[in-house]
Amino acid sequence: MAPHRPRRRIANGDAVLTPETTPQSTPQSTPDPDRAPAPPGEPRLREADEALLNALRALLGPEGVREGPDAAPWLREPRDRLTGRAALIARPADAEQTARILRLCAEARVPVVPHAGGTGLVGGQLAPQGMAPEPAPVVLSVDRMNRIRQVSPEDDAMIVEAGVILADAQAAAEAADRLFPLSLASEGSARIGGLLATNAGGVNVLRYGNARDLTLGIEAALPDGSVLRGLKLLRKDNAGYDLRHLLIGSEGTLGVITAAALRLFPRPAERAAAWLGTPSPETALALLHLLRGAFAEQLTAFELMHRTGMDFLAERLPDLRQPMTPPPEWAVLAEVSGPAGSAQRPRLEAALAEAVERGLAADGVLAESEAQRAQLWRVREAIPEANRKVGAISSHDVSAPLSRIARFIALGREAIGRIDPALRINCFGHLGDGNLHYNVFPPKGASRGDYERLRGRIQRTVHDLIAELGGSFSAEHGVGRLKTADLRRYGDPAALRMMAAIKRALDPAGVMNPGAALPGDPPPAAPD
């Protein structure tokens, strides 16, 4: 193990990214770390010394390393709330280099923070000041591994590397007359590796599932320096534990996904979409069941919007043409799709006529063209942008069983009202999946800053309620660094113990994305 050397700093603009002191991880008084292994769950991490950095520079070459000011692009996150630190940005060219980096860092006990498109909303992809890992990590960027290795329409599959941008993967599938259905607002910059590491969701989950459901196999680099080679194009493979699903959603804490075999689908030849006012969350759910009965899997998306979001859009993005003015209190955007000859449009019209008759939909807009359909989606997908401009006190990505969603919305409103009746709630999202984005804003005219003090209480209130209703505090965004306390509070104790045991087994040096995805503290003890 190399001796300690002076610390490196990387400046991101004017911010010093490496903290001066890392007391809990490199105490002066402990014995030789090689001889005194850290207690389980809290491996002792070290700063990257020149020996490691030189080894990485030699391994990766000039294109493969970014340092100093050039590192800045890897240290931002989408909402600009957090700024990361890095000893160096490592940009491997392939799985073997990735594995070599992990092995070098594990041997040196230097933390690694994997980074793909950098669009995550829970801080899993960067190490901000004051958060683990304490010594500035090596940030491992997958952006250079950006080849589409194979598109095989015959197999309804393609193999893409972790650095491929989602929109490029979609385009490659389309060029082969297939659909890769993963779709979300950040698809122009999110990369496959991050989408899989966080098991991303999006607008088509109702029909096609989450990122994990779209993945046939993965290639991954592991901290022992080996490469897991699991890029099979198989629908069925029961030979051994499902390591694919273990790595997907583990947020880079067990290994780094370097490529994936992804499922493709027939491109729907017919689509129809409607934006409909509906009296309440209850009627929105009844409408969902009606459409699901009428279309089964062909019901592709079912989104809920609240008037608050529409008001924000009108206020902050006034040029965006809204489908219904004035907006109804609740609206849904429903899309159906299917093969040629499957009569999506007339069947949707018939179903909606029944919905109106049953009082489930008041009025609405049926897209008359592909352009109109795209415009409905533009409105839906602009909601997060308007939210950001208004500035939420607290944002939540929750899920609940469908049978309890309406109750969550009603009780949530009451509970937030008890905190401060002037708070505004924008509750919207993927109702078909039981997944709501539930954002709480200051009263009109007030600034977020004046309400920061309420953030903790609001978060606790929303997450306690969702847990009580059998839901999850993290539906599709992951745990990252911002929700580890929630995982500790709401996670099943046996599950947390299993997670800790798996983490120790596969990453004994504890270098893989420390501080993310796991609750951090020692797990609860097993029962007597």
Add this chain to the structure above:
Amino acid sequence: MAPHRPRRRIANGDAVLTPETTPQSTPQSTPDPDRAPAPPGEPRLREADEALLNALRALLGPEGVREGPDAAPWLREPRDRLTGRAALIARPADAEQTARILRLCAEARVPVVPHAGGTGLVGGQLAPQGMAPEPAPVVLSVDRMNRIRQVSPEDDAMIVEAGVILADAQAAAEAADRLFPLSLASEGSARIGGLLATNAGGVNVLRYGNARDLTLGIEAALPDGSVLRGLKLLRKDNAGYDLRHLLIGSEGTLGVITAAALRLFPRPAERAAAWLGTPSPETALALLHLLRGAFAEQLTAFELMHRTGMDFLAERLPDLRQPMTPPPEWAVLAEVSGPAGSAQRPRLEAALAEAVERGLAADGVLAESEAQRAQLWRVREAIPEANRKVGAISSHDVSAPLSRIARFIALGREAIGRIDPALRINCFGHLGDGNLHYNVFPPKGASRGDYERLRGRIQRTVHDLIAELGGSFSAEHGVGRLKTADLRRYGDPAALRMMAAIKRALDPAGVMNPGAALPGDPPPAAPD
């Protein structure tokens, strides 16, 4: 730890089930096992002593224990090739009792073999003479945990215990006007716990996925005595590692699934099915693509049959009315289904007309009624029974990418012909999933016994070929005890190391279903 006591025997009919000697697991010369832990990957197991057996009897009561001749039903397997051994059959009433049993056995280092419906074909559910575990295990039967706890059509979900028989789960869903789509030949006796432990497949995977894809969450008992409580009815939950998918398919080597939250679907109001002659595997695949383009997910099943299987049916089950006589060399059974008004029948007719025009189908039978449709499936599902009556030398459950399936069939025939040109091959199965059951039989008139000596060579030939084509030696049946050597030969070394590390982490005493699902030998070393 209790002292050694005289060994117990359980007789299954005339067979003594507990071996007299267990040299590799209880050597006389080793020091106190409590003080000399076994090397990783090879924990030292012990025989169940009276102290443990009495503790289990006290915990479970008379209904919860089966011993002596009463244990026999748990020690058979469907093909009667293997007979298991047991120190005792433990039949817990709930997850807590299950966890308690596991903890007691882990503390006593006594192996546990979990048992559900007992229909597995690869020996994962029993411990035959000469196979691990060497001391006779406690067989943990989930059959008493057979409640359907909840059916929630609003959530398109139900919660069932591990001992529920698949057909009963299907019926419970149907009573709530929903479909639980898992369907396979043994559904009248297979139980949910085993179906999940082995990630079962079946005839509807093409549309609905494997058992794992139908599972929202699980409850499981763990060897540390705790209960994993993960029965959430959520479509999206990214809070932590996906332990559900790790336990599903791990064949009882990490824990025992005691209940599951399962996905339900709308019941298809319309179905149509056809049995079609097709010139070759290539045309069968082209027909699959044609139907998938025309029906997308509504193509529910796509099965391939070879004339050999039809000949076996005619010979061994002559009363079964076959749809086409004489049978064509290759035939497919295709089924489509969808909601009311989705015009399955006329669309299937149109698609088949196109298929005939393009030379993909020669002639065939379109089911004219629900009874005819059911009859087509009866023929398809009788094939394994006729196979058993004929007696295969070697049976294989393989998968390959669709683009390589035809090549597998052609090369397989050549390779088997080189072993002995008189061997007969019955190649059939779930072509839509790339999953074939590939069974090799002695020449007509010869007995299986005369060809036993070829079994190893045939297996190696088939599995080498499928591996070369990027396929799997275990598509839907699992690894069990009969395919551990295949896993060692074909498994990715990094994957085998990860599996071994996870196994050690979660089952440090090594008591969970030893000898099953893992390659057994120490895993290959990590790279330098």
